[in-house]
Amino acid sequence: MKKSYSTLVNKKDIQSIAIGGFDGMHIAHQKLFENLDENGAIVTIESGFSNLTPKSFRQEYTNLPVYYYVLDNIKHLEGKEFIRLIKEEFPNLKKIVVGFDFCFGKNRKYCVEDLKELFQGEVVVVDEIKNNGTAIHSRYIRDFIKNGNIKKANEFLGKNYKIVGSQVKGQGLGKSDFVPTINLQVENFLLPNEGVYITKTKIKNDIYNSVTFIGHRVSTDGTYAIETHILQGDIETTYNNVEVAFLDKIRDNKKFDDFKDLKAQILLDIKEAKEFFN
Incomplete structure (x- = not known):
């Protein structure tokens, strides 16, 4: 369950953003947030390209309120107009933190x-944050994924990369011919390249060790699929939100003739x- 503080905090109380x-x-974003005060908030500019933590999923990774502004609605503003908007939104603002x-x-x-x-207030500029000499940027993390x-993506993220999807009907072959899987439809999230991954799957409040396949079913019907197999056994579920966190990759997608x-x-x-989990 994602936290949602934005509607609970009076903007007049916000003193730093x-x-x-x-x-x-x-990790680099979290360094920025460390410069916020107790009455701080995060202002996210939505460009339409956010696919690591799309939409309100960002709120899950901070205890501060997150406010969302659509880039297309503000990109025409001159500098003074932009600052005027920010001051109108947060009338008691004293500090702005940026990269x-x-x-x-x-x-x-x-x-x-x-x-x-x-x-007319304090501006804190956070220097570039690096990991073993490489700058931490979302675009690099996207490339890793x-x-x-x-493993490298998770290292830069400071957490396991995850996707969230809703359960859909699969081929029906898993339980009958192979192993049972939960088939997912995922929107807005960036998907790792085709292959088999060691994962953890969260269903409601329970987290299970799992193996997840992403890619075209080249050995069966050729359709694209996201399938996760729970290692502890067959889990019957019809929950809309199923989370899959990626820990490592086992292999690329491969066609089998038999x-x-x-x-x-x-x-x-x-x-x-x-063996990985043991």
């Missing part, structure tokens, strides 16, 4: 120095996942 896209709510590369306003032509000049490098070979590989994947 962090502004940015904050897709991923990763070193923050830009705003029409054509993104206003940046950190302009912010310091236009805002798209390439199946889940169902026996496919089932043997699935059992090997399960064995490897069990």
Whole structure:
């Protein structure tokens, strides 16, 4: 269950804000948030490209209220107009926290120095945060995920990357011919590249060790699927929200000409996942 503080906090009480896209709510973002006061808040600019923590999923990773502004509604504003809007929204604002590369306003032509000049209050600029010499940026994390490098993505995120989906009807082959799976339809989240992953699956409030397949069913009907198998046994569920957190990748997607070979590989994947958790 995601926390939702934004509607519970009076904006007049907010004295400091962090502004940015904050897709991923990763380690570098958390460093920004550390500069906020007790009466702080997070202002997220929604560009439409957020797919690591889309929409209100960001609220799950902070105890501060998160407010969302659609970029298309504000990108025409000049610098003074943008600051005026922020001051109208948060009348007692005393501090703004941004990253070193923050830009705003029409054509993104206003940046950190302009912010310091236009805002009559404290401006905190957080330097670039690195992990073993590599800058932590959402775009790098997306690349890791798209390439199946889940361990590196998690390292930069500071948590396990996860997707959330709703259960849908599958082929029906899992329980009858292979192993039972929960089939998911996932929207808005960036999906790892095709393959088999060691995962944890959360259903309601219970978390299970699992193996998850993402990709085209090249050995059966060729359709794209997201299927997660619970290692502890067959779990009957019809819950809309099923969360799958990725821990590591076992292998790429592969075509098998014989169902026996496919089932043997699935059992090997399960064995490897069990050894990982043990």
